[in-house]
Amino acid sequence: MATWRRMWNVNRQVELSMLWQVNEGSCNFWYDNWLGSGALFLRSTVAPGLTFGDFISNGAWDVQLLSRAVPQEIILSILQQPVPGGGRPDEAVWMASTSGKFTLASAFGEVCQARNISAILSRVWHHRIPLKISFFMLRLLMGRLPPAETLCKLGFHMPSKCLCCQSPSCDSIEHLFSMGQVALEAWNKGVFEGELLRPAAVIQAIFSEVKMLLEIQFKGQVGAHTFQQLYDWSGVPVGGYGFQLGNPGTGGGGGVLRDSSGRSLFAFSAYLGETTSLHAETSALLIGLRECVQRGFGNVGIQLDSLVLVGVLQKTFQCPWHIRKEVWQIWQLLGDSPRIAHCYREANKVADILSNVGVTHPGQQVRVYEHLRLIPQLARGALRLDRLGLPSVRKVRMA
Template sequence: MLWVVNAGSCNFWYDKWLGSGALCLKAIVNPTLSVKDFLTNGEWNGAMLRQYIPQEIIALILEHPVPSGDHHDELVWSQTASGKFMLASAFQEVRQARNYSVLHSQVWHPRIPLKVSFFMMRLLLGKLLLTDVLRRVGVQLVSKCLCCQEGAIETLEHVFAEGQVAKDVWRYFGRIYRVTQLGSSLRAWLTAWWLFSPRQAVRQFLFLILPSFICWHTWKARNIAYYEGRQMSVARIFHAILLDVIGVVEIQFNQKLEVHTFLQLYEWTTQQTLGGIGPGNGLRLCVQKQFTDVSIQVDSPVLVGILQRRLQCPWVIRQEEVDHSWGMIIDMAQISHCYREANRVADSLAKVGASSHNRNVTIYDDFNAIPRQTRGEIRIDRYRRWCSRTSCLAFHQLGFPNFRRVTM
């Protein structure tokens, strides 16, 4: 268990709030001192820390967020995202068994259907009943692959990686999601996907589940061809994978997706930056400039639900960003959801911020200093507003559309 420090009401010496164990195990306890005694003007008091705390521990304390606010400190179970104790997570913490393979560990996820996970385990262990496998145990059948015109021997690598259908499927997803692999084997493709580390949590989840569904629907297409005589179709495989992946992503992130292609799904993942919690810096800027009548529009329904306290927020990011945002929001009615296409200027600036390593707020005092693409969005937005003010016939009859840019 771990204490999340808000007002500093937990015990400074005996409670596990620092993340590396209780201080009583590493320093001489002075029971008359509490957390607040080590704070001065909203900052850690370095002199007090040096007087009572060993030098190697002080650096950890100074990196810890300074306790602030009036909320009571919270005790959380650090092994779950919600912070609530779960017996399953405790079992995983104390059990001795460990995954012996990185690839094998990726096939088990609560959102991947169990039948798909068990199939992937059999695939990785080479236990699928292909004609080549049956031949090795004494069952003699005509070993002719149904995924290509040459009629090659039906081996596991041919069906799932080296055959024409498998090549087309893997290359298609590799081009869209910019994944390249070393070698043409199945394990090379799986390793390329599962060891890829996108920054966005949503895209990480997508990269985790996609390879399993690719293999699953390739296998289903092979069985349909083998038992029903229907030729393997790459288009049908794509469609089946898309339906399954969209369903799993919608359940995982609790929102409806209006996407119809994998390219649209990829674009959608670029907008889901829940881990960054964007409104915080903007709210701080409003407070600094003493703006009181503020309307907050966010294009992430999940983030809107978190800020309105309707959805649960992972405890790991709550203390760093969400608690500060909650403290600056007076009226929850200030927060509303807007579609990304109606928020192109802010969306363009968010992409600039997400691609930058600079975590400070950037203020553009001159129009020409604004990034080029954002300037274009501003001009389009100005024209749209002019149309609405002047009752432009073209605006009301045809509308002025938003364009989604696609990089091929």
């Protein structure tokens, strides 16, 4: 019974990893995983005669028919999907790989991920704990440190007494880290240097070394004086922002359209939610092109600081599956002879500033700045410097 249950869990996980990207609606509405959460027949009664076309009315989802055919909790997920009607066939993608193509290695990785998360190991492999400390803690938990008791099991017989305590006892893991007087720092000094340290001095020495390693890694002062304060500090976000940046993380997009003299025609900033850096770059470009079309600007030249996205749009790089739909829409807007070029971040400073602005207004998905005076002050200053032909300098923090 347990074997069948495990096989069902594996098959279920593999099924969820295969996603249908709907374009023209040629995949099966009921039996294909096009929502990303599994096929609809698993959660709804199947109406065999109904297909994608039946649920679309006047270019939009038919909410009344959906409410009669599928449960209410699924309707919201369907309404968030683009309405089928594109000129491309539907495409099956394997979400576990970047290219969208199935590989045995990615399938094995998906199956192996189905395991319980260890509360202890999640504390050991903390993103702010130096790897040296994490490996030491792992060896401690797995009993791989070399006190005399462990060495004896491996055939190395030594005097089984702790050299660091005033009343020597059995040199074991439990004694060194639980029942003994001092920690590993004192054990090392006692064995190799013949020095006897007090527990308070050992604890302070270990704390000072951990704090020093953290300050070196994060290039700044750590305001902690005890281990408890150090642990509390590790959970505080770096900087004064209330959101988390990363890849993936909270994303923003921005851009500016300029004429041949460098004068701003309009600019925008956008909040993109939880996303990856490549998806954010792609979404921001698509938003900018749509704003250009709405304002009657055609034959625009594109400058991006993402070399990967430039390669994808120029069809020299393989397009990752998770941005394929947006890239196809960008190609449709650009036409047959797109002008796409790569630029360094120094030349794209205005868009970079507007992207950071986009992260700060989650309540308003897209803000469009029609006049120069409406553009945020920092981006407005960068625009003026660009128009004057002054170079932009990137700050680099030396190690």
